[in-house]
Amino acid sequence: MSRHTQQLFEWARESRENPRIPQPTTPEMPAPEHVQLEPDPKLEQLQAPDWSAVPCPKPLPEAVAEGVFGTTTEGPIEPDDEEIRGMTEEHGRELVAILADIQAVQDARRTGEDPRTGKQPRMPEAEIKLREFLDQEEPRLRSAYAAALEAYARGFGPQATAALDSWTRKTVADCTIEPKDRYDPGHPWHYLPEGDNAAPVPVDSIEPDIDVGKFLERELPKNPIKRKEKLRAMLEQEKQRVAHDKRRYQEIVELGAEALSRYDREIAHTTDEMARATALALKYNHLRYGLGRVAWLEVRLGVTS
Numbered sequence: 001m002s003r004h005t006q007q008l009f010e011w012a013r014e015s016r017e018n019p020r021i022p023q024p025t026t027p028e029m030p031a032p033e034h035v036q037l038e039p040d041p042k043l044e045q046l047q048a049p050d051w052s053a054v055p056c057p058k059p060l061p062e063a064v065a066e067g068v069f070g071t072t073t074e075g076p077i078e079p080d081d082e083e084i085r086g087m088t089e090e091h092g093r094e095l096v097a098i099l100a101d102i103q104a105v106q107d108a109r110r111t112g113e114d115p116r117t118g119k120q121p122r123m124p125e126a127e128i129k130l131r132e133f134l135d136q137e138e139p140r141l142r143s144a145y146a147a148a149l150e151a152y153a154r155g156f157g158p159q160a161t162a163a164l165d166s167w168t169r170k171t172v173a174d175c176t177i178e179p180k181d182r183y184d185p186g187h188p189w190h191y192l193p194e195g196d197n198a199a200p201v202p203v204d205s206i207e208p209d210i211d212v213g214k215f216l217e218r219e220l221p222k223n224p225i226k227r228k229e230k231l232r233a234m235l236e237q238e239k240q241r242v243a244h245d246k247r248r249y250q251e252i253v254e255l256g257a258e259a260l261s262r263y264d265r266e267i268a269h270t271t272d273e274m275a276r277a278t279a280l281a282l283k284y285n286h287l288r289y290g291l292g293r294v295a296w297l298e299v300r301l302g303v304t305s
Contacts, residue, residue, distance in 0.1 A: 050174075054092045055167055056085045057160035068155050088164065091152055095168040096175075098145045103172060105138045169197045186285040188277035200253045200280050203246050209288040213296025228301070235297040242290040249283040252276065 059069065059079060070077040079087065104115040112120050114130050121127045153161040173182075173196050182196050185206075189195030216234065220227050251259040257272035260279055269275040 050171070051089055051092070053167065054085070054089050055160065055163040056081070056088050057156050057163070059084065059155050060157050063155045087155075088152075091148065092164060092168060092171075095145065095148055095164070096171055098141055098148065099168055099172045100175070102138060102141045102145065105134050105141065108134055166193065166197065169193050170199075173197055186281050186288065188274065188281045191277040191280055192273060200249075201284065203249050203253070203287070206284065206287045206291065208291030208295045210292050210295055212289050212292040213299075216293060216296060231297055231301050235294065235301065235303075238290055238293045238297060242287065242294055245283060245286045245290055249280070249287060252279050252283060 063069070064076050064078045067076045069079050101115075107113075108115045108130070112127075112130075114121060114133075121130050149161050149165055152164060156164075182198070183190040185198070185201050187195075190198050191200065219234070220230055257265055257276045260275050264275045264279065265272055269278060
C-alpha cells in the first residue's frame with residue numbers, strides 16, 4: 001500500500017479542524033533553542049536512557065479514522081507496531097531534551113550558573129542578562145513540553161500521554177540526578193513525579209534495617225531460659241507482622257490509591273498521587289524495620305530464614 005512520507009506528528013488538517021479530536025490549547029511558539037550544557041564529570045556514571053522502556057500504546061481508533069496519522073488513496077493510515085515505536089521513541093527523545101533543559105534552567109536559578117557555559121557571570125550586567133534569559137526560557141520550554149504532550153494525546157489519548165510523561169520524568173531523573181541526591185524509598189517524594197518519580201522497590205528486594213535490633217535488647221529477660229523463650233515468641237510475632245506488611249505493600253504497588261481508604265485519599269492527602277506515595281513510603285519503612293527485627297532475632301537464636 002502506498003503511503004505519503006509524513007513527518008512525525010504533522011497531523012492532517014482535517015483532524016485539526018475536527019472537534020472530536022482533542023486540540024492543543026497552548027499558543028504556537030518557536031521551538032526552544034537547545035541549551036548546550038557543559039559536560040559534568042559527576043554525571044558520567046549515571047544511568048543512560050532506556051529507550052526500550054518507552055511505552056508504546058495503540059493509537060486511538062477515532063484518530064486513525066480521522067486521518068491523524070495521514071491518509072492515502074486507499075484511506076486513513078493505521079501505523080503498525082514498528083511505526084508506533086519509532087514515533088513514540090522520537091517523541092520521547094524530544095520530551096527528554098526539553099525536560100532536561102527545564103531542569104537546567106531551574107538548577108541555574110539555584111546555583112547562579114549560566115546553563116550554557118556552566119559558569120557564574122562575573123559582571124552585574126551579565127547577571128542581569130542571565131536572569132532575563134532564565135525568565136524567558138523556562139516558560140517557553142514548559143510551553144513546548146505541554147504542546148508536545150498535547151500533540152501526542154491527539155493520536156494516542158490521555159492515558160498513553162500520561163504514561164509517556166511519567167517515563168520522560170523518570171528518565172530525566174535517572175540521567176541527571178546523582179544517587180546520593182535521590183530521596184530514600186522511605187520518603188514519599190521518592191515516588192512523586194516532582195521528586196524522583198521512581199518505581200517502588202520490589203517487595204523481595206527490600207533490605208532489612210539491622211540496627212533496629214538493638215532496641216529489642218531491653219525487652220529481653222536476663223535469665224537465659226526465659227530469654228530464649230522470649231526470643232522465639234518475638235520472632236514468630238515479627239514474622240507474622242512482616243508477612244502482613246508484604247501483602248499490604250504489594251496491594252499498594254498493584255492498585256495504587258485504589259488500595260487506600262477514603263480518608264487517606266480525600267482527607268489526609270490532597271491528591272491520590274500523594275496518598276499513594278505516602279502509603280508506599282510508610283509501608284516500605286515498616287518492612288525495613290520488621291525485616292531488621294527478624295534478622296536480629298534469628299542471629300540471637302542461631303537460626304536462618
